[in-house]
Amino acid sequence: MYLWKAWQDSRTRVVLYILAALSVGMLFGLDVVSWANWHAYWMTYRQYRALPRFDFYMDVTFYTLELLVLDYGQMAVLLAGLSLGATSTGREYGAGTMDFVLTRPGPRRNFVLTDWTVGLTTMVIMVSGLAFGALPFLCLIHAKGAGNVLAGLPGLWVLGAAIYGLSHFTTLVAGSAPKGLILSVATVLTYFFLPTALREWWHADALLRATQWTLRIFDHGSWPLSPFDWSVFAFWLATAAGFLGASLAWIRFREV
């Protein structure tokens, strides 16, 4: 029953997010492809009844678009993870409905699991929407198809899950969405900047090396794109699971 209620609450938002993400992806695709002399490409096809062969210029376009999608995807994942984690639960616990929710006969963990599932699904859809919006354009300009964009998605999802989990947990603990968001943003910023600070001021490299290893999930610097790294993927997956576990433990012991 709680799933139905969670869906009722999020329905409109999810649809809007999907539409927004798809539109943004398509705008990206359109924008990037438009300066790739689309007209010339079409003329070649009409003349030779075949797609042009590997073309350096086209290749750059293709990879630029890929990178753009993935880079913006990373930012989207960060923003979506943080905000969805805070808002999917913040409302109940701030609004005083806990007395009601926690006296329904059913395991408490179901409430957290349901919230998590709906929120996480929304986030995955939002991030993927971006990629799928740009996908038609990627497929059209290059015979290789969507290439590494699709391969890059699982990495984004798992990172998003970890950020979502963080934000969900901090919101549960802090008791309201704004406070939860502040805590999770603070955690993320600390994660990014503390290791560098430690290296600069105390010449302590270890933490920086560790976090940089985890941030390889963002790694598309080389060309062609780097192969999929399972260990980093596993790290973020474990982090996401850890936060889920923390939220479940918290609700089990929570007093209202």
Add this chain to the structure above:
Amino acid sequence: MLLHVNTSSGVPVYLQIEGQVKQAIAAGALQQGNALPPVRRMAAQLRVNPNTVAKAYQNLEREGVIRTVPGGGTYVADSSPGLLKSEKLRRLRPVARQLAVESFQLRLAPGDVVKLLEDELDGLGGKR
């Protein structure tokens, strides 16, 4: 059947109910054989606990004022034939004492009090 109870007076609610049922019978509003509402409905109507109404009904039945039929339903009983006059007078003694005390406080002569009582009985008399 419309009763009224005051829950903040010192008189227990079940006694109020008993008193009002007896009063209704005396005034002719309830005749022999008339049905009383079931406990649940009376309690709901008066907004009081059903146990209170049940207690009142039990007491009334014990005194022979009402009777319950095995199939259900509560009715005003035939006027109590089984009680001895001495028993009936014994029942009235507390009320009489109270009347006597009040009259004493008000310094009324016995004759006046008797006249008062006779007037009240006359008022009821025609309806038996």
Add this chain to the structure above:
Amino acid sequence: MNDLAIHTQGLAKFFGKTRAVDGLDLNVPRGSVYGFLGRNGAGKTTTVKTLLGLLRPTAGSAQVLGYDIRRHLLAILERTGFVPENKTLFGSLTPAQLVRFNQGYFPKWSGELVGRYAELFEIPMHVPFAKLSLGNKTKVCHLLALCQGADLLILDEPSVGLDPVITDLLLRVLVEDQVSEGRTVFLSSHQLAEVERIADWVGIIEKGKIVLETRLEDIRQNYRLIRAAAQTAPAVSSPHLVAAQSSENFWSYLVARDAEDFAAMLRAKGMTILEILPVSLGEVFLGLTRKEVPCISGKPGRIPAPA
């Protein structure tokens, strides 16, 4: 103890140094209407929340419908209808949707009662909860609890925001549909008038402890207020003395039974008895919880000399 719907032994809940519930012994018989009375901050809501698993007890034990609150909470929640003090439900859902949400949890849900109560209490069923007035919110909370088919109803401050007509209807509904079916009703309130009407038991809580637990009929039949006058302060004690109050040469004693005997004892000590009065629930409550004049509450004892 299967004949008690709620039974607590030495229940305690501390919040740091605050002892909200401090050795509570509650005995709520099945099928009764139990008025749980206390001032604000006496520990009523803390007790209710502890019974329903929203708070974990610091010490002591409790059983609701025969189930231990620490081990079988789920069984308790399946059989108990609860109206919380904080009458907030999901703001974005309408009452009709809340009904749909709630009924999935309770196999004994009665749809027929939903229709009847919605009409009786004039509940707007298709307005989002957040937009309802406090009175309507309270009504919806009651609706969800009353249609559950629960064996026990725990209502915390049930008449908050309700106008007198609706409160009256609520009492009728409680008597007719709940009590008459043998269900237990536990009313936690400081609105004495409503409790006095339909309760058959009362428990008064003060500073986290029960100071009085008795049948309401007992109060009406046996409790008496003895008003007396004396020039000097006598020392009196009695196992039935509940509270005493004095002002200049006037004294009033609240006794639990045998008022005549107590009055005789006072006369023997040279006091003049002014009158012996029956007392209302409100007077007993105030006698036990009032602050303005030194009071003896709950236990027998000697009366201190007036200041």
